[in-house]
Amino acid sequence: MSENSTRTAILQAGQELFGEHGYAAVTIKDVAARAGFSPAMVMKVMGSKAELYAASAPSAPVMDHDGVTDEPVGFQLVRRIVARRDRGEPEPWAMVPLLIRDAPDRVAASEEQRSRYVSRIAELIGDRSTHRHKAQLVVCTLLGLGSGLRTFGLLETQQVPSEALIKQYGTVLQSIIDAPAPADS
Amino acid sequence: MSENSTRTAILQAGQELFGEHGYAAVTIKDVAARAGFSPAMVMKVMGSKAELYAASAPSAPVMDHDGVTDEPVGFQLVRRIVARRDRGEPEPWAMVPLLIRDAPDRVAASEEQRSRYVSRIAELIGDRSTHRHKAQLVVCTLLGLGSGLRTFGLLETQQVPSEALIKQYGTVLQSIIDAPAPADS
DNA sequence: ATTATCTATAGATCTATAGATAATGC
DNA sequence: ATTATCTATAGATCTATAGATAATGC
Numbered sequence: 550m551s552e553n554s555t556r557t558a559i560l561q562a563g564q565e566l567f568g569e570h571g572y573a574a575v576t577i578k579d580v581a582a583r584a585g586f587s588p589a590m591v592m593k594v595m596g597s598k599a600e601l602y603a604a605s606a607p608s609a610p611v612m613d614h615d616g617v618t619d620e621p622v623g624f625q626l627v628r629r630i631v632a633r634r635d636r637g638e639p640e641p642w643a644m645v646p647l648l649i650r651d652a653p654d655r656v657a658a659s660e661e662q663r664s665r666y667v668s669r670i671a672e673l674i675g676d677r678s679t680h681r682h683k684a685q686l687v688v689c690t691l692l693g694l695g696s697g698l699r700t701f702g703l704l705e706t707q708q709v710p711s712e713a714l715i716k717q718y719g720t721v722l723q724s725i726i727d728a729p730a731p732a733d734s
Numbered sequence: 735m736s737e738n739s740t741r742t743a744i745l746q747a748g749q750e751l752f753g754e755h756g757y758a759a760v761t762i763k764d765v766a767a768r769a770g771f772s773p774a775m776v777m778k779v780m781g782s783k784a785e786l787y788a789a790s791a792p793s794a795p796v797m798d799h800d801g802v803t804d805e806p807v808g809f810q811l812v813r814r815i816v817a818r819r820d821r822g823e824p825e826p827w828a829m830v831p832l833l834i835r836d837a838p839d840r841v842a843a844s845e846e847q848r849s850r851y852v853s854r855i856a857e858l859i860g861d862r863s864t865h866r867h868k869a870q871l872v873v874c875t876l877l878g879l880g881s882g883l884r885t886f887g888l889l890e891t892q893q894v895p896s897e898a899l900i901k902q903y904g905t906v907l908q909s910i911i912d913a914p915a916p917a918d919s
Numbered sequence: 920a921t922t923a924t925c926t927a928t929a930g931a932t933c934t935a936t937a938g939a940t941a942a943t944g945c
Numbered sequence: 946a947t948t949a950t951c952t953a954t955a956g957a958t959c960t961a962t963a964g965a966t967a968a969t970g971c
Contacts, residue, residue: 555923571836573758576959587925592961594923646828646885647835651756663886680893686903688888693878700831701848703874708865717913718871721906728902740949761933772951777935923968932959942949 556594558584563605568644572602572651599653606648606662622673623723626691628715634698635711642695674726686725694718741779743769748790753829757787757836784838791833791847807858808908811876813900819883820896827880859911871910879903 562583566575577598581588595601618625633640645662652658670676670691671684697703704714747768751760762783766773780786803810818825830847837843855861855876856869882888889899 569835571756571758571832573756574836577961578959588960589926589962590924598960643831646831646881647756649885650754650832651759659885659887663888666886667888682889682894685882685888685894686906688886689878689882689903690875690906691878692881692886693874693876696831696877696881697870697874700834700844701851701873701877702844703848703852703870704867709867709870718874721871721875721910724909725906762935763933773934774936774952775950778950783934921968921970923966925964925966927963927965929962930960933957934955935957936955937953938951939953940949940951942947944947 555584555586555590559586559591559594559601560605563601565639567602567605567648567651568639571647572653577601602653621719621723621726623687623726624715624719626673626687627694627719627722630691630694630698631711631715635706640695640699642691643699646692646696683725683728687722690722690725740769740771740775744771744776744779744786745790748786750824752787752790752833752836753824753826756832757838762786787838806904806908806911808872808911809900809904811858811872812879812904812907815876815879815883816896816900820891825880825884827876828884831877831881868910868913872907875907875910 559580562580563575566579566583577588577591580601581591584591591601595604620628630640630642645666649655649658649662666688667681667684670687671681674684674687676682676684744765747765748760751764751768762773762776765786766776769776776786780789805813815825815827830851834840834843834847851873852866852869855872856866859869859872861867861869
């Protein structure tokens with residue numbers, strides 16, 4: 550095993566556990582156990598719990614440009630979140646509020662994640678305004694979908710078929726994207 | 735001091751601290767210090783940390799029917815969240831995902847908060863369908879606004895005037911409320 | 920020889936409890 | 946006499962470190 554594959558396993562474990570339970574609720578021992586090493590190994594490789602946490606933030610927060618369909622981008626964004634739910638995969642949009650709140654330095658974490666998410670979304674929807682006002686509205690709307698589906702357990706497939714949900718929430722999102730730019734930005 | 739006012743002070747402190755930092759990050763000592771008592775007093779009155787936590791959930795989660803204006807309910811809902819931000823008050827919509835994730839029994843907490851929020855919103859918007867599909871969409875949208883403004887620090891007043899935000903996000907929300915009921919509910 | 924990993928443990932919390940003291944009501 | 950509150954502390958973690966052992970490359 551190279552140091553690098555050990556590091557990767559530890560970061561993977563950290564990402565899963567911190568994303569699910571937050572900073573304080575997860576111990577070095579928990580991460581070590583999931584990664585298959587001793588707690589001491591985790592400390593040696595990562596330095597400290599805070600550094601492990603910082604390094605465990607999901608790296609590709611929003612996109613994994615799979616098949617670029619011809620569907621409007623608002624629908625695509627919603628579709629990805631619903632698909633991750635249906636496949637039981639972790640949801641960055643639901644994890645990130647937890648990561649920010651629990652971070653050892655909350656102001657810095659908030660700042661970093663905000664600019665990361667807003668930039669990514671602004672690029673995707675083609676928002677070139679100074680404050681990226683529309684991108685910020687879109688981020689709000691997607692945070693809500695992530696938390697709603699994954700933390701609250703809203704709109705389960707049995708109640709609302711995934712395609713109906715994508716169509717409905719996608720329409721809402723797309724209407725934000727297509728709205729004429731407001732005066733101030 | 736009657737036992738009851740002590741209890742109230744402790745619950746108030748618990749609500750503030752747990753809402754801001756989550757379960758594991760807050761200690762009995764922290765709550766005691768904020769409430770102005772010894773840790774032992776907190777334990778005596780509340781029984782255990784888990785009971786303190788359960789009792790600290792925000793009790794009036796959504797509404798404090800202040801002035802019932804003639805504004806459509808979607809705008810009113812958004813207005814309240816924006817007003818709480820501008821006054822620097824705590825935001826239940828941003829706290830509740832954290833409370834659920836960190837709760838000692840997460841499934842139970844999710845279930846409880848979901849039904850509480852969905853019921854309240856369904857009542858407010860007059861959703862009488864079986865699954866309260868629309869109410870669930872509204873809850874998602876409001877969760878997003880809460881997290882976006884308070885956890886991410888999006889759409890600050892300097893960038894987007896509060897009234898403009900209320901108008902824009904309110905329009906989105908109101909369009910969900912006014913949409914014709916979908917076929918399946 | 921060097922790198923990867925572990926065991927053992929120090930030192931600092933944290934929750935919870937036991938028992939003492941101060942305040943209150945009769 | 947009873948209730949409210951505190952001090953002191955036991956017992957159980959948790960992070961972090963020191964030093965030992967096993968694996969690898971030369």
